[in-house]
Amino acid sequence: MLFNNHFSVLLIVLPLMAAPICVILRNPKASWLVALISNLIIVLLSLSLLSHVLNGNVVRYELGGWAAPTGIEYYIDGINAVLISIVSIISLVTLIYSKQSIRKEIATPRHYLFYAGWLLCLTGLLGILITGDAFNVFVFLEISSLSMYMLIALGSERRQALVASFRYLILGSIGASFILLGIGFLYAATGTLNMSDIAERLPLVNNSRTVIVGFSFITIGLFIKTAMFPVFSWLPNAYQFAPSAVSAFLAGTATKVSLYIFLRFFYHIFGTDYSFGNLLLGDVLLPLAVIGFFVMSVVAIFQTDIRRVLAYSSIAQIGYIFAAISMATEQGLTAGIIHIINHAFIKTALFISVGCILYRYGTANINQLNGIIKTMPWTCAAFIVAGFSLIGVPLTAGFVSKWYLVSAAIDSGWWLIAVMILTSSLMAIIYIGRIVEVFCFKTGDATNSLKVKEAPFSMLLPLWFLIIVSVYTGINGDVVVDMAKFSATQLLDSLPSLSNSIGNPL
Amino acid sequence: MVEWLALYNDWAVIVIMMAGFYIMIARYNLVKKIIGLSIFQTGIFYFYVGLGKVENGTAPIFLEPKVIDDSTTNIAAGAVEQTIIYSNPLPHVLILTAIVVGVATMALGLALIVRIYEKYGSIEEDDIQAIDNKFICQLDDKK
Numbered sequence: 071m072l073f074n075n076h077f078s079v080l081l082i083v084l085p086l087m088a089a090p091i092c093v094i095l096r097n098p099k100a101s102w103l104v105a106l107i108s109n110l111i112i113v114l115l116s117l118s119l120l121s122h123v124l125n126g127n128v129v130r131y132e133l134g135g136w137a138a139p140t141g142i143e144y145y146i147d148g149i150n151a152v153l154i155s156i157v158s159i160i161s162l163v164t165l166i167y168s169k170q171s172i173r174k175e176i177a178t179p180r181h182y183l184f185y186a187g188w189l190l191c192l193t194g195l196l197g198i199l200i201t202g203d204a205f206n207v208f209v210f211l212e213i214s215s216l217s218m219y220m221l222i223a224l225g226s227e228r229r230q231a232l233v234a235s236f237r238y239l240i241l242g243s244i245g246a247s248f249i250l251l252g253i254g255f256l257y258a259a260t261g262t263l264n265m266s267d268i269a270e271r272l273p274l275v276n277n278s279r280t281v282i283v284g285f286s287f288i289t290i291g292l293f294i295k296t297a298m299f300p301v302f303s304w305l306p307n308a309y310q311f312a313p314s315a316v317s318a319f320l321a322g323t324a325t326k327v328s329l330y331i332f333l334r335f336f337y338h339i340f341g342t343d344y345s346f347g348n349l350l351l352g353d354v355l356l357p358l359a360v361i362g363f364f365v366m367s368v369v370a371i372f373q374t375d376i377r378r379v380l381a382y383s384s385i386a387q388i389g390y391i392f393a394a395i396s397m398a399t400e401q402g403l404t405a406g407i408i409h410i411i412n413h414a415f416i417k418t419a420l421f422i423s424v425g426c427i428l429y430r431y432g433t434a435n436i437n438q439l440n441g442i443i444k445t446m447p448w449t450c451a452a453f454i455v456a457g458f459s460l461i462g463v464p465l466t467a468g469f470v471s472k473w474y475l476v477s478a479a480i481d482s483g484w485w486l487i488a489v490m491i492l493t494s495s496l497m498a499i500i501y502i503g504r505i506v507e508v509f510c511f512k513t514g515d516a517t518n519s520l521k522v523k524e525a526p527f528s529m530l531l532p533l534w535f536l537i538i539v540s541v542y543t544g545i546n547g548d549v550v551v552d553m554a555k556f557s558a559t560q561l562l563d564s565l566p567s568l569s570n571s572i573g574n575p576l
Numbered sequence: 577m578v579e580w581l582a583l584y585n586d587w588a589v590i591v592i593m594m595a596g597f598y599i600m601i602a603r604y605n606l607v608k609k610i611i612g613l614s615i616f617q618t619g620i621f622y623f624y625v626g627l628g629k630v631e632n633g634t635a636p637i638f639l640e641p642k643v644i645d646d647s648t649t650n651i652a653a654g655a656v657e658q659t660i661i662y663s664n665p666l667p668h669v670l671i672l673t674a675i676v677v678g679v680a681t682m683a684l685g686l687a688l689i690v691r692i693y694e695k696y697g698s699i700e701e702d703d704i705q706a707i708d709n710k711f712i713c714q715l716d717d718k719k
Binding site: 205208209212216219220223229230232233235236239240243244247250251254257258263 | 597600606609613616617620623624627667670673674677680681684685688689691692695696704708
């Protein structure tokens with residue numbers, strides 16, 4: 071496949087330039103087209119990047135030609151390349167879906183702002199994934215977060231969206247500030263901001279209090295950003311009240327990208343031995359993760375709004391991923407990455423199908439949607455397949471990730487954890503089953519509106535694309551598993567150091 | 577004790593940050609929350625600014641090295657260049673970026689508050705919560 075080193079910087083520049091073009095055009099259709107075309111190019115670039123990286127190369131791009139420890143470097147290995155492709159594909163898919171869906175949720179004069187915000191958010195997310203500079207991570211994190219707050223607030227037909235966005239703003243800023251502070255401590259200890267360079271110098275100052283304080287601040291900041299169990303309160307409201315396209319995009323990408331930062335910092339920069347061996351990060355992570363997925367699965371059962379069910383289920387999935395990560399073994403990390411990938415597709419599909427229902431019925435309240443499979447068979451079928459995938463029924467993507475998750479837990483000798491994972495999957499059967507029951511078997515007032523048509527084709531197409539992808543990866547899991555294994559080994563290996571790092575700039 | 581006082585810079589950071597943090601937690605007025613956030617972030621800016629300071633260092637603007645040409649000293653006629661200590665400019669540059677980000681966050685937060693006030697008629701979190709709850713109850717009654 072065609073590859074050029076400059077592709078990596080184009081991934082950032084393209085959406086960043088396309089966003090102001092959308093604002094200048096001010097036309098909903100034209101700005102959608104600009105967003106779509108730039109996103110399409112990004113997908114192609116990211117796939118080319120992915121195939122290049124999967125051949126065993128590591129892309130290091132010096133921004134502006136300044137060599138690495140002095141200048142900013144873009145660093146792409148397995149895990150970034152995989153996540154860059156996934157984020158850009160999900161963004162493309164939801165962008166196609168958003169054209170119809172936002173018509174009912176956002177006033178037409180503001181559509182161009184929606185696309186501009188979307189592109190900025192994409193810029194931020196790709197930037198986090200691509201950069202090899204610790205401070206750049208913070209900057210891109212704020213770019214993506216600020217545009218995310220704006221996108222959520224655009225759902226202001228429902229006024230709760232504003233409050234949800236505001237709460238996310240407060241909590242998200244605290245999280246980002248903590249990360250900023252942590253990076254400051256790391257800089258104080260090592261005198262550099264380049265990730266590989268920090269990784270190289272940290273062993274010399276490992277035991278200093280500065281590093282430990284920085285470590286703790288980054289951990290807490292990332293907990294907030296990933297909506298880890300005790301600090302998730304921003305997430306349910308944000309997912310429920312945002313425009314449906316935004317919640318689909320947010321659910322698929324935002325927390326996953328924060329998880330990537332987590333992996334990058336604690337496996338690559340601090341090193342597995344240090345963060346999980348010396349500082350016992352696993353001991354903090356595991357209990358929270360287990361309580362998280364267990365409690366959140368229970369909470370999801372009692373929600374009446376489908377989007378809220380999915381939001382709580384998202385927090386539970388984050389718990390699974392953290393449980394897998396905290397094993398600090400290759401199997402655990404592989405399982406975590408597989409689940410990051412699969413869950414991104416599944417949750418986006420689920421949110422899109424709920425968005426389709428919302429588009430036709432104007433509600434996602436479970437009590438008002440009796441028997442809608444008669445009026446919207448394709449949407450409901452997609453929801454059911456994706457729901458099964460979330461539970462982990464065989465032949466779906468969810469099964470592959472649950473399989474690896476449980477076998478990794480057993481490999482580490484954590485039988486209890488394996489049992490807990492399976493039990494909480496049973497709870498997923500309840501909360502998904504409840505919705506499926508309402509869709510298929512209940513008859514009631516909703517069926518009187520038989521005039522309601524199936525969702526438009528442009529909304530069903532992206533939905534079914536995601537469903538087919540998740541079923542394909544369920545039947546032939548090798549593609550995802552191989553990518554995950556590749557990136558996990560690359561993360562765990564001690565990384566190729568910067569040969570040209572010279573002297574201490576302090 | 578003296579050692580502790582010598583770290584006055586860090587103490588200031590802690591006090592400013594925690595003051596902001598406390599405002600965010602304890603106040604239910606949304607504008608006050610934003611003010612708290614801003615103070616909190618200012619603490620972090622202060623931390624970074626302190627980070628770059630080198631003792632006896634001057635601002636990192638290039639100075640012509642002063643030539644000490646003192647014939648009374650034993651040093652031979654050759655001139656000795658006085659070393660100039662500069663402070664590290666990098667953290668200051670970094671924090672400039674973070675300040676911009678902080679301004680953007682505050683602007684967005686205030687814009688949201690304006691909208692919230694338009695829709696709810698209040699910027700007290702308790703009131704907003706009460707209005708939302710009432711709204712949900714009404715929906716239930718309709719059913």
